[in-house]
């Protein structure tokens with residue numbers, strides 16, 4: 001039995017006042033009209049992994065209005081052949097907390113238990129918008145392979161913020177920079193290595209799979225210059241860049257300047273120049289490769305959240321997606337406005353219907 005949420009209680013979270021769900025591990029097909037509260041359920045599930053969830057919202061934004069008291073999610077997570085009681089909550093908009101089996105836990109602890117990956121509508125523009133979104137996408141994938149990736153990113157960003165402050169303040173005294181650049185070199189190198197390893201995992205998973213989705217050639221590129229590939233070289237590059245960085249008022253070398261470049265392999269066309277549907281299919285393909293690679297690596301596929309994906313695929317691709325999800329054995333949570341979008345799944349999925357009621361969203365099995 002793979003990774004799955006088997007019980008979920010959503011309390012005072014966005015449009016949901018109280019929803020109690022029992023899940024049996026099959027994929028979950030959620031349908032209902034616009035604004036009913038479907039995506040909010042997926043967002044709740046995404047908070048069973050580290051970070052701010054799939055909308056990157058603050059704890060305060062997720063608090064049900066107008067009450068504004070705070071929110072709580074509790075679930076029974078089946079992972080590594082065991083059941084874990086996981087609770088995460090925020091009081092009055094304060095940073096969220098986590099408890100596993102009644103004990104205070106960190107988000108990294110959560111990451112070790114639950115690997116959760118997602119595709120949401122705003123990613124439709126991933127290939128054509130800025131590098132930041134693609135870096136974030138790749139970093140979620142890296143985090144799924146290596147839960148400590150989040151820590152590297154946080155440490156790197158903190159050191160960089162401090163270095164950028166020195167640059168803005170036109171501080172020239174070398175000793176202020178040395179220690180920060182040392183931290184940045186170490187964590188930056190770790191970030192880069194984890195990203196490259198993720199691309200290798202994805203490539204291997206793409207090669208091995210028989211899939212109806214197009215494969216992507218992926219490459220990590222640098223906005224400018226090159227990314228030094230040892231800790232010492234990165235430290236050296238940061239040192240050498242000080243003068244230029246002082247002029248720019250920010251750090252110009254490092255993994256925060258990397259970008260994910262994708263090509264639709266069969267056509268040799270850069271992802272950004274592909275059709276809307278092709279770009280979407282590439283993303284689905286990457287998420288499925290991520291799931292396959294994880295299944296091979298940790299023995300179970302991740303929980304997969306697919307918000308409004310079905311609506312953007314033609315019937316043949318949709319059926320192929322469902323077949324691949326079922327073959328993987330992943331608990332995929334999918335949303336759509338009507339049941340017809342999930343017809344090809346039949347009994348292979350569990351259905352939830354969400355409607356907008358008097359006292360907020362109502363969820364029925």
Ligand SMILES: Nc1ncnc2c1ncn2[C@@H]1O[C@H](COP(=O)(O)OP(=O)(O)OP(=O)(O)O)[C@@H](O)[C@H]1O
Pocket residue numbers: 013014015016032033034035036037038039040041061062063064065066335337354
């Ligand atoms: N903090 C909050 N408190 C109360 N309601 C909220 C809060 N945040 C969002 N909502 C409301 O939740 C409702 C449902 O949102 P959700 O995104 O889940 O809809 P959906 O069912 O996915 O709809 P669609 O099919 O349009 O994507 C929206 O009407 C939104 O205004």
Ligand SMILES: [Mg+2]
Pocket residue numbers: 038039040307335
């Ligand atoms: Mg939605």
